[in-house]
Amino acid sequence: MxxxxxxxxxxxxxxxxxxxxxxxxxxxxxxxxxxxxxxxxxxxxxxxxxxxxxxxxxxxxxxxxxxxxxxxxxxxxxxxxxxxxxxxxxxxxxxxxxxxxxxxxxxxxxxxxxxxxxxxxxxxxxxxxxxxxxxxxxxxxxxxxxxxxxxxxxxxxxxxxxxxxxxxxxxxxxxxxxxxxxxxxxxxxxxxxxxxxxxxxxxxxxxxxxxxxxxLEAGLGLYGQDMDEQTTPLEAGLGWLVHRDKPDPFIGQAILERQRQNGLAKKLVALVMEDRHIARPGYAIVCEGQPVGRVTSGTLSPFLDQAIALAYVPPAWSQPGQSLGVEIRGKIYAARVVKRPFYRRP
CATH class of the missing domain: 3.30.1360.120 (Probable tRNA modification gtpase trme; domain 1)
Structure with missing residues (x-):
C-alpha cells in the first residue's frame, strides 16, 4: 500500500x-x-x-x-x-x-x-x-x-x-x-x-x-509526469484533441495557434532503450554530447520485455528512428525514438 x-x-x-x-x-x-x-x-x-x-x-x-x-x-x-x-x-x-x-x-x-x-x-x-x-x-x-x-x-x-x-x-x-x-x-x-x-x-x-x-506500454501520458500546466497539448502529443473545426473560442486558443505557426520548443516522444537499462523520470536525454531533454516516464515493459520511456526533446530530434542517449548514473546509454504506442492490442 x-x-x-x-x-x-x-x-x-x-x-x-x-x-x-x-x-x-x-x-x-x-x-x-x-x-x-x-x-x-x-x-x-x-x-x-x-x-x-x-x-x-x-x-x-x-x-x-x-x-x-x-x-x-x-x-x-x-x-x-x-x-x-x-x-x-x-x-x-x-x-x-x-x-x-x-x-x-x-x-x-x-x-x-x-x-x-x-x-x-x-x-x-x-x-x-x-x-x-x-x-x-x-x-x-x-x-x-x-x-x-x-x-x-x-x-x-x-x-x-x-x-x-x-x-x-x-x-x-x-x-x-x-x-x-x-x-x-x-x-x-x-x-x-x-x-x-x-x-x-x-x-x-x-x-x-x-x-x-x-x-505506458499503451503510450498514454500521466498527468504530473508527461503533462502539466507548463505543457500544451501540442507539445504533449495531444494535438488530436485540438479540433480545428471548433466554432467556439476557448481558453488558450491563441497560444496554440501561435505554436502551430511558429513551431514547438519541445515535443513528447516515445523511446526504446537499446539494452535493458531503464530510463527513469528526470534522467537527461543527450544528443551529440549535449543534454537536449528529459525523461518523464520509464519502465521495463513486462509484456514487451524491453525498456521503454516517454521524454521531451526538441522537435528536430523527435522523428522515429532518431538515435539519442540517456544519462544513467553518469553513463550514456543508447535509445531510439519510435512511434507511439509501444503496444497495440490485436
Missing part, C-alpha cells in the same frame, strides 16, 4: 508483472475510486464546457464520451479528463467529468467560478461513489456473466446506465490500459459487491504499479 493523493492505494496484490500480464492476456480489476468524479447539471452544459477545452463538444452525442484537457490561459494543461454526456433537455443537460485524483480539488476550484457564471451546478461525488475498471481481452465475457444485457455492440467511449443490486449504475467502455474494458461507477455497497464477485470468479486484482506499466 502507498499514500496517493490523500488515499491509501494498493501498489500491487500478487505482483506487478503477474497483474500486468493478466490484463494483457485475460482480465484484471482495478479499484480507481480515488479518481475525481464531478456531475455538472444545468442549461447547455456542453456549450459552457466548449470554452474550457480545445475539443469540439458539439460532436459529442448523448451516451458518448470525449477524452480532452482543461487548459489555462497559456494553453498549459490543468488536467486531462473524460467528459461523459448524459444528454437531457437544453435547460437541464447533465455530464459527468472524471478527473485525476491529485488534481481533483484544483480542477474543482478552476471549474466552480465558470460554472457559477453559466448557472451550472457542480456536484462533487468523489467521496461518494466507487469506480472500478475491468480491463483485458476477457473483460466483455466477464461482464456478460453478471448482466443480462448484450454489451458486445457498445462502442468504445460509449456509456449507459444499467441496473444492479437494486440501483442504477454507470457503465462506460473506457479505460487506461490499452485493452478493451469497462469502467463502472456505483455506490460503495454495490462497488464492494461487484469487486468481491469478480474476485470470487478468479479475476486478478491489480494495483497502481500495473496500472502505470500498462498505460
Amino acid at each position: 502507498t499514500a496517493f493523493a490523500g488515499w491509501d492505494m494498493p501498489v500491487q496484490f500478487s505482483g506487478l508483472k503477474q497483474e500486468h500480464l493478466a490484463v494483457r492476456q485475460q482480465v484484471g480489476l482495478f479499484d480507481i475510486s480515488h479518481m475525481g468524479k464531478f456531475r455538472l447539471v444545468g442549461p447547455k452544459v456542453l456549450s459552457f464546457l466548449q470554452g474550457l477545452v480545445p475539443s469540439n463538444l458539439h460532436r459529442l452525442a448523448t451516451s458518448r464520451a470525449q477524452y480532452t484537457v482543461l487548459l489555462n490561459a497559456q494553453a498549459g494543461i490543468i488536467d486531462d479528463i473524460i467528459i461523459y454526456n448524459h444528454g437531457g433537455p437544453a435547460d437541464r443537460e447533465e455530464v459527468t467529468l472524471i478527473v485525476n485524483a491529485a488534481t481533483t480539488e484544483k480542477d474543482k476550484q478552476w471549474l466552480l467560478p465558470h460554472c457559477q457564471q453559466a448557472g451550472v451546478e457542480l456536484q462533487d461525488l468523489s467521496q461518494e461513489l466507487v469506480l472500478l475498471a475491468l480491463q483485458g481481452p476477457q473483460a466483455l465475457s466477464t461482464l456478460q456473466r453478471l448482466f443480462p444485457q448484450d454489451f458486445s455492440e457498445l462502442p468504445t467511449f460509449a456509456h449507459q446506465s444499467i441496473k444492479f443490486n437494486g440501483e442504477s449504475i454507470f457503465l462506460a467502455r473506457t479505460g487506461y490500459t490499452g485493452e478493451d474494458g469497462f469502467e463502472i461507477m456505483a455506490s460503495a455497497e454495490t462497488g464492494q459487491k461487484l469487486w468481491q464477485t469478480w474476485l470470487d470468479w478468479g479475476v486478478t486484482p491489480c494495483g497502481l504499479g500495473a496500472r502505470d506499466t500498462l498505460r
Whole structure:
C-alpha cells in the first residue's frame, strides 16, 4: 500500500508483472475510486464546457464520451479528463467529468467560478461513489456473466446506465490500459459487491504499479509526469484533441495557434532503450554530447520485455528512428525514438 493523493492505494496484490500480464492476456480489476468524479447539471452544459477545452463538444452525442484537457490561459494543461454526456433537455443537460485524483480539488476550484457564471451546478461525488475498471481481452465475457444485457455492440467511449443490486449504475467502455474494458461507477455497497464477485470468479486484482506499466506500454501520458500546466497539448502529443473545426473560442486558443505557426520548443516522444537499462523520470536525454531533454516516464515493459520511456526533446530530434542517449548514473546509454504506442492490442 502507498499514500496517493490523500488515499491509501494498493501498489500491487500478487505482483506487478503477474497483474500486468493478466490484463494483457485475460482480465484484471482495478479499484480507481480515488479518481475525481464531478456531475455538472444545468442549461447547455456542453456549450459552457466548449470554452474550457480545445475539443469540439458539439460532436459529442448523448451516451458518448470525449477524452480532452482543461487548459489555462497559456494553453498549459490543468488536467486531462473524460467528459461523459448524459444528454437531457437544453435547460437541464447533465455530464459527468472524471478527473485525476491529485488534481481533483484544483480542477474543482478552476471549474466552480465558470460554472457559477453559466448557472451550472457542480456536484462533487468523489467521496461518494466507487469506480472500478475491468480491463483485458476477457473483460466483455466477464461482464456478460453478471448482466443480462448484450454489451458486445457498445462502442468504445460509449456509456449507459444499467441496473444492479437494486440501483442504477454507470457503465462506460473506457479505460487506461490499452485493452478493451469497462469502467463502472456505483455506490460503495454495490462497488464492494461487484469487486468481491469478480474476485470470487478468479479475476486478478491489480494495483497502481500495473496500472502505470500498462498505460505506458499503451503510450498514454500521466498527468504530473508527461503533462502539466507548463505543457500544451501540442507539445504533449495531444494535438488530436485540438479540433480545428471548433466554432467556439476557448481558453488558450491563441497560444496554440501561435505554436502551430511558429513551431514547438519541445515535443513528447516515445523511446526504446537499446539494452535493458531503464530510463527513469528526470534522467537527461543527450544528443551529440549535449543534454537536449528529459525523461518523464520509464519502465521495463513486462509484456514487451524491453525498456521503454516517454521524454521531451526538441522537435528536430523527435522523428522515429532518431538515435539519442540517456544519462544513467553518469553513463550514456543508447535509445531510439519510435512511434507511439509501444503496444497495440490485436
